[in-house]
Amino acid sequence: MPAAPRGRANDAPVFLHSSTTKMKMHKLYEKSCNEAATKCIKYRTFCRLWHELCPNIKIATPQEDVCVTCEMSRKGVADATTDDEKLAAASALEKHINATRKEHKVYKDCVTTAMDELRGTGRPTEPVEPCSTDFQHAHYTFDFAQNLCLPHHSRQMGPMYFVTPRKVHLFGFRDDALPIQYNFLIDEAETMMQDGGGIHGPDAVISLVDYALTEFGHGERVTTLHADNCGGQNKNRYLLAYFCWRTMIGLNEEIRYLMQVAGHARCIIDA
Ligand SMILES: [Zn+2]
Structure with missing residues (x-):
């Protein structure tokens, strides 16, 4: 987000994709610790520290009533430059709507x-x-x-x-x-x-x-x-x-x- 919500002096929220989980983030962290051959902290401590030290980093909640496929296809149609690209994007959208x-x-x-x-x-x-x-x-x-x-x-x-x-x-x-x-x-x-x-x-x-x-x-x-x-x-x-x-x-x-x-x-x- 460009700025923190009004009335709060914190840093602007950073949203991770809604398919992310804390568990997945911890796995990534563990992996990078292993690569760097340093000690790493356990999952619970990881969550606690995340909450304490960077509360502005959040996982986005899945939004209802917004269809990602529709949004992407629409963008695809708008961004298409050649006729072939336009047709391909349009037919993808049609297939999705039919489904x-x-x-x-x-x-x-x-x-x-x-x-x-x-x-x-x-x-x-x-x-x-x-x-x-x-x-x-x-x-x-x-x-x-x-x-x-x-x-x-x-x-x-x-x-x-x-x-x-x-x-x-x-x-x-x-x-x-x-x-x-x-x-x-x-x-x-x-x-x-x-x-x-x-x-x-x-x-x-x-x-x-x-x-x-x-x-x-x-x-x-x-x-x-x-x-x-x-x-x-x-x-x-x-x-x-x-x-x-x-x-x-x-x-x-x-x-x-x-x-x-x-x-x-x-x-x-x-x-
Ligand atoms: Zn859709």
Whole structure:
């Protein structure tokens, strides 16, 4: 970044690519120590010193709703000089768009199939025993909405001086078959970790998904879920392990966990 955020006298933040991890940085460091034949410090000390001595060097968080492939292809089209280059760039973009369309069609098909199968069943009035019915196509979508502030005006009138609105997190869990959407409103005092930073992490997401599947599930054997293609929230080993655990102890026979292409996800849940 060109300068430090206003109100902070620190050095300007330097962002490492979002695919970097602290572990990877430590491996690089170890390698260079070995090459220079000097002693090196262990991973934990490395992290602590990094945090203490150069807090302005950060790993960029994966941005949602920005598609790198689209951005690069668009740039490729703009930068192309010869006709051949232009055609090549344009066809790469077309191929990518077609792939994302295919992925979106899978999502739409899941929703339609689920609606067709569960038509007329109505919302379960009390929790259904897991894996007890013959439903094949229960389909759920889940996602965090953008943070809300209370009081909430979609068109904020004028600046708000001296007041801090109350932050509320909104987690949506949608049963696409009925269809019905359950919204979890999480007050700022109910979040996890410092400044509520952990609320989008795997602990919170797994707890919410588990609650929703237990309370609102249809007792189906095969569950299909669509989630946002977001590394920190949904695309991690903990959530995958949770789904494995569900099938291992017989809460489901099969779980299909699907994602649309990052930056191209369009779900009814966001509406
Ligand atoms: Zn794209």
